Amino acid sequence: MDIPPAAGPNGPNGAAPGCPLVGVVATYLPRLSEFAFEPGLVAAVDQHAAAVRDALLPGPRRSPEAGETHEACGAGEAHAAVPPTAPLSARTDFTPVRRDDLADYVLGFTDWLTETEWTEPVGYDFATLRLTAVCWLVREYDLLS
Template sequence: MDTLGRAQLERMAGEPGLLAAVDQHAAALRDTVVLDRETLGDYLLGFADELRHLGWTFRGEPDAVSLRLTAICWLTHELGLLADESPA
């Protein structure tokens, strides 16, 4: 959330295209992953491990990977799955 999520969530408010792209990734996650803290967290850890293995880094512009990560952050925030956040 700190590395990519918060900044991307702020960008979504002013960029309808980014919001739509993230929403598509969030919909795909809703269809395939149980949206609870443990399952979504496990999904994120596996996804991040694969990204590290591939050497992926965020370059500042949205790509499929950053959109998926942003969707995870968005869902996490919207569902209040972080200990220090309440549902939006």
């Protein structure tokens, strides 16, 4: 599966070149516009986004000082406190998804898709829903700015 890398020296929206999130967003973000026409799609993408968050958050955070970060995505950036009136995804009592963690997840997932010789269907399957959910997480947590 070929996901185009970031364009330009710093990539779009401040993402470094080679960040896998940029290619996924470029390919699958337009699918979010279909939410208005397919209410079931919203629920499916929400479930996939929750599964991705659950996969990323249970383990301990990797320390930038330990050198265990995804450098191409600007890892190690601090997350500021957000007031309780903010959307749930931005609240401090709701652990945010980090760009480097999501990028690592996407690399593993797209590698698996390549190994299985997956091709994108006309509609939605598990993989397209999962990649669309990744786009939703990128948008909700503002991971490319």
